Amino acid sequence: xxxxxxxxLAGYARSHRAIQPLxxxxxxxxxxxxxxxxxxxxxxxxxxxxxxxxxxxxxxxxGLLDSEPDEQRMISIAAHRRGELLSxxxxxxxxxxxxTVIAELALLARxxxxxxxxxxxxxxxxxxxxVLAGVALGALTSRPVLPSPAVSSxxxxxxxLAILLIxxxxxxxxxxxxxxxxxxxxxxxxxxxxxxxxxxxxxxxLVGLAAYAWLRRTRP
Amino acid sequence: xxxxxxxxxxxxxxxxxxATLVLRPGDVTEILGPNGAGKSTLLxxxxxxxxxxEGTIEDRPSVVGYAPERFPAAQPFTVAAYLRHMAAIRxxxxxxxxxxxxxxxxxxxxxxxxxxxxxGSAHKVGLAQALLCEPGLLILDEPxxxxxxxxxxxxxxxxxxxxxxxxxxxASDHQGELRTLPDLRRxxxxxxxxxELPGNTAQELPGNTAHGLPGNTAHDTAGVARGVPAQxxxxxxxxxxxxxxxxxxxxxxxxxxxxxxxxxxxxSRAEELADRLRAEGHxxxxxxxAAE
Numbered sequence: 451x452x453x454x455x456x457x458x459l460a461g462y463a464r465s466h467r468a469i470q471p472l473x474x475x476x477x478x479x480x481x482x483x484x485x486x487x488x489x490x491x492x493x494x495x496x497x498x499x500x501x502x503x504x505x506x507x508x509x510x511x512x513g514l515l516d517s518e519p520d521e522q523r524m525i526s527i528a529a530h531r532r533g534e535l536l537s538x539x540x541x542x543x544x545x546x547x548x549x550t551v552i553a554e555l556a557l558l559a560r561x562x563x564x565x566x567x568x569x570x571x572x573x574x575x576x577x578x579x580x581v582l583a584g585v586a587l588g589a590l591t592s593r594p595v596l597p598s599p600a601v602s603s604x605x606x607x608x609x610x611l612a613i614l615l616i617x618x619x620x621x622x623x624x625x626x627x628x629x630x631x632x633x634x635x636x637x638x639x640x641x642x643x644x645x646x647x648x649x650x651x652x653x654x655x656l657v658g659l660a661a662y663a664w665l666r667r668t669r670p
Numbered sequence: 671x672x673x674x675x676x677x678x679x680x681x682x683x684x685x686x687x688x689a690t691l692v693l694r695p696g697d698v699t700e701i702l703g704p705n706g707a708g709k710s711t712l713l714x715x716x717x718x719x720x721x722x723x724e725g726t727i728e729d730r731p732s733v734v735g736y737a738p739e740r741f742p743a744a745q746p747f748t749v750a751a752y753l754r755h756m757a758a759i760r761x762x763x764x765x766x767x768x769x770x771x772x773x774x775x776x777x778x779x780x781x782x783x784x785x786x787x788x789x790g791s792a793h794k795v796g797l798a799q800a801l802l803c804e805p806g807l808l809i810l811d812e813p814x815x816x817x818x819x820x821x822x823x824x825x826x827x828x829x830x831x832x833x834x835x836x837x838x839x840x841a842s843d844h845q846g847e848l849r850t851l852p853d854l855r856r857x858x859x860x861x862x863x864x865x866e867l868p869g870n871t872a873q874e875l876p877g878n879t880a881h882g883l884p885g886n887t888a889h890d891t892a893g894v895a896r897g898v899p900a901q902x903x904x905x906x907x908x909x910x911x912x913x914x915x916x917x918x919x920x921x922x923x924x925x926x927x928x929x930x931x932x933x934x935x936x937x938s939r940a941e942e943l944a945d946r947l948r949a950e951g952h953x954x955x956x957x958x959x960a961a962e
Binding site: 453454456457460461464465518519520521522524525526527528529530531667668670 | 717735740746751758759796
């Protein structure tokens with residue numbers, strides 16, 4: 451399994467596709483942190499970062515899963531059966547975690563005051579939720595599920611917009627509560643609401659990944 | 671494989687319906703059938719790549735080697751790096767890579783990037799990765815397509831070795847190269863079912879290789895049949911493909927009489943007719959002739 455994960459990551463990194471999410475990530479970081487983050491705004495900035503980078507994580511996950519040609523995926527399935535699916539998802543998580551490290555380092559470098567270890571851990575948690583949601587969205591829009599690149603790209607964008615709209619509405623429990631992360635972060639209630647937000651933030655990506663696994667049964 | 675049915679979606683027609691196939695350790699099985707009959711689908715089902723809609727596939731060996739019809743060469747690796755990754759994924763000894771690359775005549779390709787390979791060279795990489803893991807079930811989709819003469823000659827030996835150590839080999843083979851193997855089992859996929867055909871023509875005449883080889887003409891075919899008294903030849907004076915069949919050849923029967931039958935057929939129907947004749951157990955060679 452580890453060898454298969456390494457193969458997926460190597461194939462993605464050596465192809466031009468690995469640069470594509472950086473095209474989204476680096477300008478976003480440049481805009482977000484053009485000015486230093488004022489003292490007291492650390493949690494809000496971390497929540498903004500996690501929410502805004504979700505489509506970048508989804509884009510990277512989709513790119514990684516799609517970088518393997520269909521016939522190579524068949525060869526991998528012959529080698530590892532269900533391990534092929536899991537290795538792709540883990541490889542996508544690993545790559546997205548690399549992007550998270552870049553984003554966190556940029557954020558920490560632009561803080562005006564020391565946020566404390568608690569705030570940093572909350573920021574890390576929110577980014578992990580964002581990575582998980584991004585991987586689920588990327589997987590559900592990857593080629594085995596949506597073979598058309600145009601439909602897939604559109605589905606990814608609309609999927610993110612739907613997450614934003616639903617999480618801003620009264621039915622925010624119906625999706626990953628991205629807008630709640632940001633709102634609570636800026637109103638200093640994020641720490642208190644984190645347990646409930648964590649449950650919602652984990653359930654929906656897991657439902658999405660389960661749906662992906664179910665769809666892949668008939669879509670090798 | 672018992673009472674297996676498969677289709678690619680609820681709105682799509684059945685590719686296989688209530689099909690049954692029994693493979694035993696040591697079997698080498700050739701899958702025949704016209705284009706689009708479902709040969710590749712059957713191979714993928716056997717390899718466990720597709721989910722069975724109805725029926726069961728039981729006792730599939732744990733190690734499956736799969737070489738697709740078209741190797742996916744659009745990958746950012748050199749041949750050596752790719753095979754090292756494959757060996758690691760399959761838990762195979764990386765030192766065995768050299769053994770297979772030598773046997774398949776691809777030592778000189780190790781430093782080449784996969785996208786730069788010719789079709790035949792890429793196909794060899796596909797075969798090498800399938801063989802690295804010492805498969806208990808080896809699935810080969812058109813394994814001879816695009817291979818050079820030396821590798822075409824070596825591959826049946828390799829397949830025989832896999833079978834000799836108890837492995838099961840299933841291959842689709844339009845070229846008919848597998849028929850040099852003794853005890854070859856043959857199954858035809860047609861009309862959504864699988865039916866077993868008469869066994870191998872082990873004493874197939876030497877030089878009976880793929881069409882398209884230099885000198886592979888109707889006249890050469892007659893030369894191949896030299897020493898075998900022909901009972902009759904029918905030649906139609908029409909342009910297109912000329913198909914020569916040598917009937918009645920069975921193991922140990924090479925000295926019996928055969929009939930060399932030449933049939934001229936239009937290009938569009940040549941492959942279908944050749945498949946049908948092969949399915950009936952005849953040896954078929956195809957020679958192209960320019961239209962007048």
